[in-house]
Amino acid sequence: MNTGTGEKDREGNIHSALIAIVGRANVGKSSLLNALLGEKVSIESPVAQATRRIIRGILNEPRGQLAFLDTPGVHAAQSDLGRFMNRAARTASEGVDITLLVFDVSRPPFPEDVGWMRRLARRGDSAALVFALNKSDLGLAGAEALRRAWEAAASGAQAPTPDWVEVSARTGAGLARLRDQLFARAPVQPPYFPSDILTDHPRRLAIADVVREKLFLRLRDEMPHRVATAVEHLVETPAERRATVVIYVERASQKGIVIGHKGRLLRTVRRAAEAELKSLFGEAMALDLVVRVEPNWTKNYFFLKRIGYLT
Ligand SMILES: Nc1nc2c(ncn2[C@@H]2O[C@H](COP(=O)(O)OP(=O)(O)OP(=O)(O)O)[C@@H](O)[C@H]2O)c(=O)[nH]1
Ligand SMILES: [Mg+2]
Structure with a gap:
Protein backbone atom coordinates (compact mmCIF):
# COMPACT_ATOMS: atom_id res chain seq x y z
CA MET A 1 0.00 0.00 0.00
CA ASN A 2 1.17 3.52 -0.73
CA THR A 3 1.37 5.74 2.32
CA GLY A 4 0.90 8.96 0.39
CA THR A 5 4.08 10.39 1.88
CA GLY A 6 6.31 9.31 -0.96
CA GLU A 7 7.52 6.18 0.74
CA LYS A 8 7.50 3.17 -1.46
CA ASP A 9 5.60 0.12 -0.38
CA ARG A 10 7.32 -3.25 -0.03
CA GLU A 11 7.15 -3.83 -3.80
CA GLY A 12 8.59 -0.39 -4.60
CA ASN A 13 5.28 1.07 -5.80
CA ILE A 14 4.35 4.75 -5.67
CA HIS A 15 1.70 6.95 -7.26
CA SER A 16 3.08 7.01 -10.76
CA ALA A 17 1.57 7.83 -14.13
CA LEU A 18 2.60 8.09 -17.76
CA ILE A 19 0.67 11.06 -19.13
CA ALA A 20 0.30 12.05 -22.80
CA ILE A 21 -0.28 15.78 -23.29
CA VAL A 22 -2.26 16.07 -26.51
CA GLY A 23 -4.40 18.57 -28.39
CA ARG A 24 -4.59 20.96 -31.27
CA ALA A 25 -1.51 22.94 -32.32
CA ASN A 26 -0.84 26.14 -30.35
CA VAL A 27 -3.21 25.55 -27.39
CA GLY A 28 -0.27 25.70 -24.96
CA LYS A 29 0.70 22.05 -24.38
CA SER A 30 4.43 22.73 -24.13
CA SER A 31 3.88 25.86 -22.03
CA LEU A 32 1.70 23.82 -19.69
CA LEU A 33 4.33 21.10 -19.34
CA ASN A 34 7.03 23.67 -18.56
CA ALA A 35 4.73 25.37 -16.05
CA LEU A 36 3.82 22.07 -14.37
CA LEU A 37 7.50 21.18 -14.02
CA GLY A 38 8.61 24.68 -13.10
CA GLU A 39 11.45 24.19 -15.60
CA LYS A 40 11.66 24.62 -19.33
CA VAL A 41 12.04 21.30 -21.15
CA SER A 42 9.99 21.96 -24.28
CA ILE A 43 10.03 24.94 -26.63
CA GLU A 44 7.06 27.30 -26.78
CA SER A 45 6.09 29.49 -29.67
CA PRO A 46 3.35 31.83 -30.88
CA VAL A 47 3.74 30.00 -34.21
CA ALA A 48 1.72 26.76 -34.36
CA GLN A 49 3.45 23.40 -34.89
CA ALA A 50 6.40 24.29 -32.68
CA THR A 51 6.84 20.86 -31.13
CA ARG A 52 8.20 18.44 -33.70
CA ARG A 53 8.90 15.35 -31.63
CA ILE A 54 7.80 13.76 -28.37
CA ILE A 55 9.48 15.43 -25.39
CA ARG A 56 9.45 13.77 -22.00
CA GLY A 57 9.36 15.77 -18.78
CA ILE A 58 9.28 14.15 -15.36
CA LEU A 59 7.79 15.63 -12.21
CA ASN A 60 8.99 14.05 -8.99
CA GLU A 61 7.29 14.97 -5.74
CA PRO A 62 7.20 13.31 -2.34
CA ARG A 63 3.74 12.00 -3.25
CA GLY A 64 4.88 10.29 -6.47
CA GLN A 65 5.98 10.71 -10.06
CA LEU A 66 4.23 12.10 -13.13
CA ALA A 67 5.99 11.32 -16.44
CA PHE A 68 4.66 13.57 -19.21
CA LEU A 69 4.95 13.14 -22.97
CA ASP A 70 4.61 16.48 -24.76
CA THR A 71 3.41 15.82 -28.30
CA PRO A 72 3.20 17.81 -31.56
CA GLY A 73 -0.12 19.63 -31.91
CA VAL A 74 -2.52 18.06 -34.36
CA HIS A 75 -3.25 20.27 -37.37
CA ALA A 76 -4.31 20.02 -41.00
CA ALA A 77 -1.03 18.67 -42.34
CA GLN A 78 0.49 20.27 -45.44
CA SER A 79 3.64 18.14 -45.63
CA ASP A 80 5.00 14.73 -44.83
CA LEU A 81 6.58 16.21 -41.70
CA GLY A 82 3.11 17.41 -40.64
CA ARG A 83 1.59 14.00 -41.21
CA PHE A 84 4.40 12.30 -39.28
CA MET A 85 3.88 14.77 -36.41
CA ASN A 86 0.14 14.07 -36.30
CA ARG A 87 0.75 10.35 -36.30
CA ALA A 88 3.35 10.62 -33.51
CA ALA A 89 0.88 12.56 -31.35
CA ARG A 90 -1.91 10.05 -31.87
CA THR A 91 0.33 7.07 -31.20
CA ALA A 92 1.82 8.65 -28.07
CA SER A 93 -1.62 8.81 -26.51
CA GLU A 94 -1.98 5.04 -26.65
CA GLY A 95 -0.94 2.87 -23.72
CA VAL A 96 -0.64 5.72 -21.22
CA ASP A 97 -2.23 5.93 -17.76
CA ILE A 98 -3.72 9.39 -18.27
CA THR A 99 -4.48 11.45 -21.37
CA LEU A 100 -4.26 15.16 -20.69
CA LEU A 101 -6.19 16.86 -23.48
CA VAL A 102 -5.43 20.57 -23.64
CA PHE A 103 -7.77 23.22 -25.05
CA ASP A 104 -7.62 26.98 -25.49
CA VAL A 105 -10.71 27.85 -23.43
CA SER A 106 -10.59 31.50 -24.46
CA ARG A 107 -12.11 30.70 -27.86
CA PRO A 108 -14.65 28.33 -29.37
CA PRO A 109 -13.41 24.82 -30.28
CA PHE A 110 -11.74 24.14 -33.65
CA PRO A 111 -12.45 20.96 -35.67
CA GLU A 112 -9.13 19.50 -34.39
CA ASP A 113 -10.33 19.93 -30.76
CA VAL A 114 -13.53 18.06 -31.54
CA GLY A 115 -11.51 15.44 -33.43
CA TRP A 116 -9.49 14.71 -30.27
CA MET A 117 -12.68 14.46 -28.19
CA ARG A 118 -14.18 11.93 -30.60
CA ARG A 119 -11.01 9.89 -30.74
CA LEU A 120 -10.70 9.72 -26.93
CA ALA A 121 -14.43 9.08 -26.36
CA ARG A 122 -14.29 6.02 -28.58
CA ARG A 123 -10.90 4.66 -27.63
CA GLY A 124 -12.25 2.18 -25.12
CA ASP A 125 -9.08 1.62 -23.07
CA SER A 126 -8.65 2.21 -19.36
CA ALA A 127 -6.70 5.49 -19.55
CA ALA A 128 -8.08 8.26 -17.36
CA LEU A 129 -9.01 11.50 -19.07
CA VAL A 130 -8.19 14.99 -17.83
CA PHE A 131 -9.19 18.11 -19.80
CA ALA A 132 -7.04 21.19 -19.21
CA LEU A 133 -8.86 24.39 -20.18
CA ASN A 134 -5.76 26.49 -20.77
CA LYS A 135 -5.36 30.22 -21.46
CA SER A 136 -8.09 30.92 -18.89
CA ASP A 137 -6.31 34.24 -18.27
CA LEU A 138 -7.75 35.32 -21.66
CA GLY A 139 -11.31 34.47 -20.63
CA LEU A 140 -13.62 31.47 -20.78
CA ALA A 141 -15.47 32.25 -24.00
CA GLY A 142 -15.09 28.68 -25.28
CA ALA A 143 -16.05 26.83 -22.07
CA GLU A 144 -19.72 26.21 -22.84
CA ALA A 145 -19.11 25.11 -26.41
CA LEU A 146 -16.36 22.73 -25.25
CA ARG A 147 -18.75 21.07 -22.77
CA ARG A 148 -21.39 20.71 -25.43
CA ALA A 149 -18.88 19.30 -27.90
CA TRP A 150 -17.81 16.68 -25.34
CA GLU A 151 -21.44 15.70 -24.61
CA ALA A 152 -21.97 15.15 -28.33
CA ALA A 153 -18.69 13.24 -28.77
CA ALA A 154 -19.32 11.02 -25.73
CA SER A 155 -22.96 10.24 -26.38
CA GLY A 156 -23.51 6.63 -27.32
CA ALA A 157 -19.87 5.76 -26.61
CA GLN A 158 -18.45 4.01 -23.55
CA ALA A 159 -16.52 7.20 -22.86
CA PRO A 160 -14.53 7.78 -19.67
CA THR A 161 -15.62 10.69 -17.46
CA PRO A 162 -13.06 13.47 -17.70
CA ASP A 163 -11.95 15.90 -15.01
CA TRP A 164 -12.22 19.49 -16.23
CA VAL A 165 -9.58 21.87 -14.88
CA GLU A 166 -9.25 25.56 -15.78
CA VAL A 167 -5.61 26.58 -15.94
CA SER A 168 -3.27 29.22 -17.24
CA ALA A 169 0.25 28.17 -18.13
CA ARG A 170 1.02 31.89 -18.33
CA THR A 171 -0.15 33.01 -14.87
CA GLY A 172 0.07 29.68 -13.06
CA ALA A 173 -3.62 29.76 -12.12
CA GLY A 174 -5.09 26.28 -11.54
CA LEU A 175 -1.75 24.46 -11.85
CA ALA A 176 -1.77 23.17 -8.25
CA ARG A 177 -5.26 21.78 -8.76
CA LEU A 178 -4.24 20.16 -12.04
CA ARG A 179 -1.25 18.48 -10.33
CA ASP A 180 -3.57 17.26 -7.53
CA GLN A 181 -6.01 15.90 -10.09
CA LEU A 182 -3.27 14.04 -11.96
CA PHE A 183 -1.82 12.52 -8.78
CA ALA A 184 -5.33 11.49 -7.74
CA ARG A 185 -5.69 9.63 -11.04
CA ALA A 186 -2.19 8.09 -10.92
CA PRO A 187 -2.15 4.34 -10.29
CA VAL A 188 0.07 2.84 -7.58
CA GLN A 189 2.81 1.06 -9.47
CA PRO A 190 6.58 1.11 -9.94
CA PRO A 191 7.83 4.52 -11.20
CA TYR A 192 8.66 4.79 -14.91
CA PHE A 193 11.85 6.82 -14.42
CA PRO A 194 14.52 7.32 -11.75
CA SER A 195 13.56 10.07 -9.31
CA ASP A 196 16.44 12.40 -10.20
CA ILE A 197 15.83 13.12 -13.87
CA LEU A 198 13.84 16.00 -15.35
CA THR A 199 13.97 15.03 -19.00
CA ASP A 200 15.68 12.48 -21.19
CA HIS A 201 15.70 14.86 -24.12
CA PRO A 202 19.17 14.48 -25.68
N1 LIG B 1 -2.36 33.98 -22.64
C1 LIG B 1 -1.86 32.75 -22.58
N2 LIG B 1 -1.04 32.31 -23.55
C2 LIG B 1 -0.54 31.05 -23.46
C3 LIG B 1 -0.87 30.20 -22.37
N3 LIG B 1 -0.26 29.01 -22.57
C4 LIG B 1 0.44 29.14 -23.72
N4 LIG B 1 0.28 30.36 -24.27
C5 LIG B 1 0.86 30.88 -25.51
O1 LIG B 1 0.34 30.12 -26.59
C6 LIG B 1 1.33 29.95 -27.61
C7 LIG B 1 1.50 28.47 -27.92
O2 LIG B 1 2.09 27.83 -26.81
P1 LIG B 1 2.83 26.41 -26.95
O3 LIG B 1 3.12 25.96 -25.57
O4 LIG B 1 3.97 26.50 -27.91
O5 LIG B 1 1.63 25.57 -27.59
P2 LIG B 1 1.64 24.04 -28.06
O6 LIG B 1 0.26 23.52 -27.82
O7 LIG B 1 2.75 23.29 -27.43
O8 LIG B 1 1.88 24.22 -29.63
P3 LIG B 1 2.43 23.10 -30.69
O9 LIG B 1 3.70 22.52 -30.14
O10 LIG B 1 2.67 23.93 -31.92
O11 LIG B 1 1.33 22.12 -30.85
C8 LIG B 1 2.61 30.61 -27.09
O12 LIG B 1 2.70 31.90 -27.64
C9 LIG B 1 2.37 30.66 -25.58
O13 LIG B 1 3.06 31.72 -24.96
C10 LIG B 1 -1.76 30.70 -21.35
O14 LIG B 1 -2.12 30.04 -20.37
N5 LIG B 1 -2.22 31.98 -21.52
MG1 LIG C 1 4.36 22.32 -28.26
Whole structure:
Protein backbone atom coordinates (compact mmCIF):
# COMPACT_ATOMS: atom_id res chain seq x y z
CA MET A 1 0.00 0.00 0.00
CA ASN A 2 1.17 3.52 -0.73
CA THR A 3 1.37 5.74 2.32
CA GLY A 4 0.90 8.96 0.39
CA THR A 5 4.08 10.39 1.88
CA GLY A 6 6.31 9.31 -0.96
CA GLU A 7 7.52 6.18 0.74
CA LYS A 8 7.50 3.17 -1.46
CA ASP A 9 5.60 0.12 -0.38
CA ARG A 10 7.32 -3.25 -0.03
CA GLU A 11 7.15 -3.83 -3.80
CA GLY A 12 8.59 -0.39 -4.60
CA ASN A 13 5.28 1.07 -5.80
CA ILE A 14 4.35 4.75 -5.67
CA HIS A 15 1.70 6.95 -7.26
CA SER A 16 3.08 7.01 -10.76
CA ALA A 17 1.57 7.83 -14.13
CA LEU A 18 2.60 8.09 -17.76
CA ILE A 19 0.67 11.06 -19.13
CA ALA A 20 0.30 12.05 -22.80
CA ILE A 21 -0.28 15.78 -23.29
CA VAL A 22 -2.26 16.07 -26.51
CA GLY A 23 -4.40 18.57 -28.39
CA ARG A 24 -4.59 20.96 -31.27
CA ALA A 25 -1.51 22.94 -32.32
CA ASN A 26 -0.84 26.14 -30.35
CA VAL A 27 -3.21 25.55 -27.39
CA GLY A 28 -0.27 25.70 -24.96
CA LYS A 29 0.70 22.05 -24.38
CA SER A 30 4.43 22.73 -24.13
CA SER A 31 3.88 25.86 -22.03
CA LEU A 32 1.70 23.82 -19.69
CA LEU A 33 4.33 21.10 -19.34
CA ASN A 34 7.03 23.67 -18.56
CA ALA A 35 4.73 25.37 -16.05
CA LEU A 36 3.82 22.07 -14.37
CA LEU A 37 7.50 21.18 -14.02
CA GLY A 38 8.61 24.68 -13.10
CA GLU A 39 11.45 24.19 -15.60
CA LYS A 40 11.66 24.62 -19.33
CA VAL A 41 12.04 21.30 -21.15
CA SER A 42 9.99 21.96 -24.28
CA ILE A 43 10.03 24.94 -26.63
CA GLU A 44 7.06 27.30 -26.78
CA SER A 45 6.09 29.49 -29.67
CA PRO A 46 3.35 31.83 -30.88
CA VAL A 47 3.74 30.00 -34.21
CA ALA A 48 1.72 26.76 -34.36
CA GLN A 49 3.45 23.40 -34.89
CA ALA A 50 6.40 24.29 -32.68
CA THR A 51 6.84 20.86 -31.13
CA ARG A 52 8.20 18.44 -33.70
CA ARG A 53 8.90 15.35 -31.63
CA ILE A 54 7.80 13.76 -28.37
CA ILE A 55 9.48 15.43 -25.39
CA ARG A 56 9.45 13.77 -22.00
CA GLY A 57 9.36 15.77 -18.78
CA ILE A 58 9.28 14.15 -15.36
CA LEU A 59 7.79 15.63 -12.21
CA ASN A 60 8.99 14.05 -8.99
CA GLU A 61 7.29 14.97 -5.74
CA PRO A 62 7.20 13.31 -2.34
CA ARG A 63 3.74 12.00 -3.25
CA GLY A 64 4.88 10.29 -6.47
CA GLN A 65 5.98 10.71 -10.06
CA LEU A 66 4.23 12.10 -13.13
CA ALA A 67 5.99 11.32 -16.44
CA PHE A 68 4.66 13.57 -19.21
CA LEU A 69 4.95 13.14 -22.97
CA ASP A 70 4.61 16.48 -24.76
CA THR A 71 3.41 15.82 -28.30
CA PRO A 72 3.20 17.81 -31.56
CA GLY A 73 -0.12 19.63 -31.91
CA VAL A 74 -2.52 18.06 -34.36
CA HIS A 75 -3.25 20.27 -37.37
CA ALA A 76 -4.31 20.02 -41.00
CA ALA A 77 -1.03 18.67 -42.34
CA GLN A 78 0.49 20.27 -45.44
CA SER A 79 3.64 18.14 -45.63
CA ASP A 80 5.00 14.73 -44.83
CA LEU A 81 6.58 16.21 -41.70
CA GLY A 82 3.11 17.41 -40.64
CA ARG A 83 1.59 14.00 -41.21
CA PHE A 84 4.40 12.30 -39.28
CA MET A 85 3.88 14.77 -36.41
CA ASN A 86 0.14 14.07 -36.30
CA ARG A 87 0.75 10.35 -36.30
CA ALA A 88 3.35 10.62 -33.51
CA ALA A 89 0.88 12.56 -31.35
CA ARG A 90 -1.91 10.05 -31.87
CA THR A 91 0.33 7.07 -31.20
CA ALA A 92 1.82 8.65 -28.07
CA SER A 93 -1.62 8.81 -26.51
CA GLU A 94 -1.98 5.04 -26.65
CA GLY A 95 -0.94 2.87 -23.72
CA VAL A 96 -0.64 5.72 -21.22
CA ASP A 97 -2.23 5.93 -17.76
CA ILE A 98 -3.72 9.39 -18.27
CA THR A 99 -4.48 11.45 -21.37
CA LEU A 100 -4.26 15.16 -20.69
CA LEU A 101 -6.19 16.86 -23.48
CA VAL A 102 -5.43 20.57 -23.64
CA PHE A 103 -7.77 23.22 -25.05
CA ASP A 104 -7.62 26.98 -25.49
CA VAL A 105 -10.71 27.85 -23.43
CA SER A 106 -10.59 31.50 -24.46
CA ARG A 107 -12.11 30.70 -27.86
CA PRO A 108 -14.65 28.33 -29.37
CA PRO A 109 -13.41 24.82 -30.28
CA PHE A 110 -11.74 24.14 -33.65
CA PRO A 111 -12.45 20.96 -35.67
CA GLU A 112 -9.13 19.50 -34.39
CA ASP A 113 -10.33 19.93 -30.76
CA VAL A 114 -13.53 18.06 -31.54
CA GLY A 115 -11.51 15.44 -33.43
CA TRP A 116 -9.49 14.71 -30.27
CA MET A 117 -12.68 14.46 -28.19
CA ARG A 118 -14.18 11.93 -30.60
CA ARG A 119 -11.01 9.89 -30.74
CA LEU A 120 -10.70 9.72 -26.93
CA ALA A 121 -14.43 9.08 -26.36
CA ARG A 122 -14.29 6.02 -28.58
CA ARG A 123 -10.90 4.66 -27.63
CA GLY A 124 -12.25 2.18 -25.12
CA ASP A 125 -9.08 1.62 -23.07
CA SER A 126 -8.65 2.21 -19.36
CA ALA A 127 -6.70 5.49 -19.55
CA ALA A 128 -8.08 8.26 -17.36
CA LEU A 129 -9.01 11.50 -19.07
CA VAL A 130 -8.19 14.99 -17.83
CA PHE A 131 -9.19 18.11 -19.80
CA ALA A 132 -7.04 21.19 -19.21
CA LEU A 133 -8.86 24.39 -20.18
CA ASN A 134 -5.76 26.49 -20.77
CA LYS A 135 -5.36 30.22 -21.46
CA SER A 136 -8.09 30.92 -18.89
CA ASP A 137 -6.31 34.24 -18.27
CA LEU A 138 -7.75 35.32 -21.66
CA GLY A 139 -11.31 34.47 -20.63
CA LEU A 140 -13.62 31.47 -20.78
CA ALA A 141 -15.47 32.25 -24.00
CA GLY A 142 -15.09 28.68 -25.28
CA ALA A 143 -16.05 26.83 -22.07
CA GLU A 144 -19.72 26.21 -22.84
CA ALA A 145 -19.11 25.11 -26.41
CA LEU A 146 -16.36 22.73 -25.25
CA ARG A 147 -18.75 21.07 -22.77
CA ARG A 148 -21.39 20.71 -25.43
CA ALA A 149 -18.88 19.30 -27.90
CA TRP A 150 -17.81 16.68 -25.34
CA GLU A 151 -21.44 15.70 -24.61
CA ALA A 152 -21.97 15.15 -28.33
CA ALA A 153 -18.69 13.24 -28.77
CA ALA A 154 -19.32 11.02 -25.73
CA SER A 155 -22.96 10.24 -26.38
CA GLY A 156 -23.51 6.63 -27.32
CA ALA A 157 -19.87 5.76 -26.61
CA GLN A 158 -18.45 4.01 -23.55
CA ALA A 159 -16.52 7.20 -22.86
CA PRO A 160 -14.53 7.78 -19.67
CA THR A 161 -15.62 10.69 -17.46
CA PRO A 162 -13.06 13.47 -17.70
CA ASP A 163 -11.95 15.90 -15.01
CA TRP A 164 -12.22 19.49 -16.23
CA VAL A 165 -9.58 21.87 -14.88
CA GLU A 166 -9.25 25.56 -15.78
CA VAL A 167 -5.61 26.58 -15.94
CA SER A 168 -3.27 29.22 -17.24
CA ALA A 169 0.25 28.17 -18.13
CA ARG A 170 1.02 31.89 -18.33
CA THR A 171 -0.15 33.01 -14.87
CA GLY A 172 0.07 29.68 -13.06
CA ALA A 173 -3.62 29.76 -12.12
CA GLY A 174 -5.09 26.28 -11.54
CA LEU A 175 -1.75 24.46 -11.85
CA ALA A 176 -1.77 23.17 -8.25
CA ARG A 177 -5.26 21.78 -8.76
CA LEU A 178 -4.24 20.16 -12.04
CA ARG A 179 -1.25 18.48 -10.33
CA ASP A 180 -3.57 17.26 -7.53
CA GLN A 181 -6.01 15.90 -10.09
CA LEU A 182 -3.27 14.04 -11.96
CA PHE A 183 -1.82 12.52 -8.78
CA ALA A 184 -5.33 11.49 -7.74
CA ARG A 185 -5.69 9.63 -11.04
CA ALA A 186 -2.19 8.09 -10.92
CA PRO A 187 -2.15 4.34 -10.29
CA VAL A 188 0.07 2.84 -7.58
CA GLN A 189 2.81 1.06 -9.47
CA PRO A 190 6.58 1.11 -9.94
CA PRO A 191 7.83 4.52 -11.20
CA TYR A 192 8.66 4.79 -14.91
CA PHE A 193 11.85 6.82 -14.42
CA PRO A 194 14.52 7.32 -11.75
CA SER A 195 13.56 10.07 -9.31
CA ASP A 196 16.44 12.40 -10.20
CA ILE A 197 15.83 13.12 -13.87
CA LEU A 198 13.84 16.00 -15.35
CA THR A 199 13.97 15.03 -19.00
CA ASP A 200 15.68 12.48 -21.19
CA HIS A 201 15.70 14.86 -24.12
CA PRO A 202 19.17 14.48 -25.68
CA ARG A 203 21.35 17.56 -25.31
CA ARG A 204 21.97 17.95 -29.04
CA LEU A 205 18.25 18.00 -29.74
CA ALA A 206 17.63 20.44 -26.89
CA ILE A 207 20.27 22.84 -28.27
CA ALA A 208 18.81 22.61 -31.79
CA ASP A 209 15.30 23.27 -30.44
CA VAL A 210 16.38 26.36 -28.48
CA VAL A 211 17.83 27.86 -31.67
CA ARG A 212 14.62 27.02 -33.52
CA GLU A 213 12.49 28.62 -30.82
CA LYS A 214 14.46 31.88 -31.08
CA LEU A 215 14.19 31.78 -34.88
CA PHE A 216 10.42 31.19 -34.69
CA LEU A 217 10.05 34.37 -32.64
CA ARG A 218 11.61 36.40 -35.44
CA LEU A 219 10.44 34.76 -38.65
CA ARG A 220 7.13 35.66 -40.27
CA ASP A 221 4.41 34.09 -42.35
CA GLU A 222 5.15 30.53 -43.49
CA MET A 223 8.91 30.77 -42.91
CA PRO A 224 8.98 28.96 -39.51
CA HIS A 225 7.55 25.86 -41.17
CA ARG A 226 10.36 25.94 -43.72
CA VAL A 227 13.23 25.77 -41.21
CA ALA A 228 14.76 22.89 -39.31
CA THR A 229 17.75 22.97 -36.97
CA ALA A 230 20.31 20.33 -36.07
CA VAL A 231 23.55 20.30 -34.09
CA GLU A 232 26.35 19.29 -36.41
CA HIS A 233 29.29 19.59 -34.07
CA LEU A 234 29.43 19.75 -30.28
CA VAL A 235 32.46 20.26 -28.04
CA GLU A 236 32.01 20.13 -24.30
CA THR A 237 35.34 20.21 -22.52
CA PRO A 238 36.33 22.23 -19.44
CA ALA A 239 38.22 24.56 -21.80
CA GLU A 240 35.58 24.95 -24.48
CA ARG A 241 31.83 24.59 -24.83
CA ARG A 242 30.73 25.23 -28.39
CA ALA A 243 28.09 23.94 -30.77
CA THR A 244 27.66 24.34 -34.51
CA VAL A 245 23.96 24.44 -35.32
CA VAL A 246 22.85 24.13 -38.93
CA ILE A 247 19.66 25.93 -39.89
CA TYR A 248 18.14 24.16 -42.88
CA VAL A 249 15.89 25.97 -45.35
CA GLU A 250 14.22 24.61 -48.45
CA ARG A 251 15.34 27.14 -51.06
CA ALA A 252 18.27 29.46 -51.68
CA SER A 253 15.89 32.44 -51.61
CA GLN A 254 15.03 31.63 -47.96
CA LYS A 255 18.66 31.80 -46.87
CA GLY A 256 18.73 35.58 -46.98
CA ILE A 257 15.57 35.84 -44.86
CA VAL A 258 17.12 33.76 -42.10
CA ILE A 259 20.43 35.60 -42.22
CA GLY A 260 18.78 39.02 -42.31
CA HIS A 261 20.14 42.37 -43.45
CA LYS A 262 23.89 42.39 -42.76
CA GLY A 263 23.45 39.18 -40.75
CA ARG A 264 21.38 40.97 -38.13
CA LEU A 265 18.62 38.39 -37.69
CA LEU A 266 21.04 35.51 -37.28
CA ARG A 267 23.09 37.49 -34.78
CA THR A 268 20.02 38.26 -32.65
CA VAL A 269 18.98 34.62 -32.74
CA ARG A 270 22.47 33.49 -31.71
CA ARG A 271 22.59 35.87 -28.75
CA ALA A 272 19.10 34.94 -27.55
CA ALA A 273 19.83 31.21 -27.89
CA GLU A 274 23.17 31.52 -26.07
CA ALA A 275 21.48 33.36 -23.20
CA GLU A 276 18.81 30.70 -22.89
CA LEU A 277 21.27 27.81 -23.05
CA LYS A 278 23.28 29.43 -20.28
CA SER A 279 20.23 29.60 -18.06
CA LEU A 280 19.15 26.05 -19.00
CA PHE A 281 22.52 24.36 -18.53
CA GLY A 282 24.01 26.71 -15.96
CA GLU A 283 27.10 27.17 -18.12
CA ALA A 284 27.82 29.31 -21.17
CA MET A 285 27.79 27.65 -24.58
CA ALA A 286 29.07 29.42 -27.69
CA LEU A 287 27.05 28.87 -30.85
CA ASP A 288 28.07 28.98 -34.49
CA LEU A 289 25.01 29.19 -36.71
CA VAL A 290 25.23 28.04 -40.32
CA VAL A 291 22.38 28.31 -42.86
CA ARG A 292 22.18 25.56 -45.46
CA VAL A 293 19.73 24.68 -48.25
CA GLU A 294 18.19 21.20 -48.10
CA PRO A 295 15.56 21.09 -50.88
CA ASN A 296 12.21 19.61 -49.81
CA TRP A 297 13.49 18.58 -46.39
CA THR A 298 9.93 18.34 -44.97
CA LYS A 299 9.27 15.45 -47.36
CA ASN A 300 12.58 13.69 -46.90
CA TYR A 301 12.13 10.72 -44.57
CA PHE A 302 15.85 10.04 -44.15
CA PHE A 303 16.61 13.67 -43.42
CA LEU A 304 13.82 13.83 -40.82
CA LYS A 305 15.21 10.73 -39.16
CA ARG A 306 18.76 12.06 -39.19
CA ILE A 307 17.84 15.30 -37.44
CA GLY A 308 15.69 13.50 -34.86
CA TYR A 309 12.16 14.57 -35.91
CA LEU A 310 11.32 10.95 -36.66
CA THR A 311 12.25 8.03 -34.47
N1 LIG B 1 -2.36 33.98 -22.64
C1 LIG B 1 -1.86 32.75 -22.58
N2 LIG B 1 -1.04 32.31 -23.55
C2 LIG B 1 -0.54 31.05 -23.46
C3 LIG B 1 -0.87 30.20 -22.37
N3 LIG B 1 -0.26 29.01 -22.57
C4 LIG B 1 0.44 29.14 -23.72
N4 LIG B 1 0.28 30.36 -24.27
C5 LIG B 1 0.86 30.88 -25.51
O1 LIG B 1 0.34 30.12 -26.59
C6 LIG B 1 1.33 29.95 -27.61
C7 LIG B 1 1.50 28.47 -27.92
O2 LIG B 1 2.09 27.83 -26.81
P1 LIG B 1 2.83 26.41 -26.95
O3 LIG B 1 3.12 25.96 -25.57
O4 LIG B 1 3.97 26.50 -27.91
O5 LIG B 1 1.63 25.57 -27.59
P2 LIG B 1 1.64 24.04 -28.06
O6 LIG B 1 0.26 23.52 -27.82
O7 LIG B 1 2.75 23.29 -27.43
O8 LIG B 1 1.88 24.22 -29.63
P3 LIG B 1 2.43 23.10 -30.69
O9 LIG B 1 3.70 22.52 -30.14
O10 LIG B 1 2.67 23.93 -31.92
O11 LIG B 1 1.33 22.12 -30.85
C8 LIG B 1 2.61 30.61 -27.09
O12 LIG B 1 2.70 31.90 -27.64
C9 LIG B 1 2.37 30.66 -25.58
O13 LIG B 1 3.06 31.72 -24.96
C10 LIG B 1 -1.76 30.70 -21.35
O14 LIG B 1 -2.12 30.04 -20.37
N5 LIG B 1 -2.22 31.98 -21.52
MG1 LIG C 1 4.36 22.32 -28.26
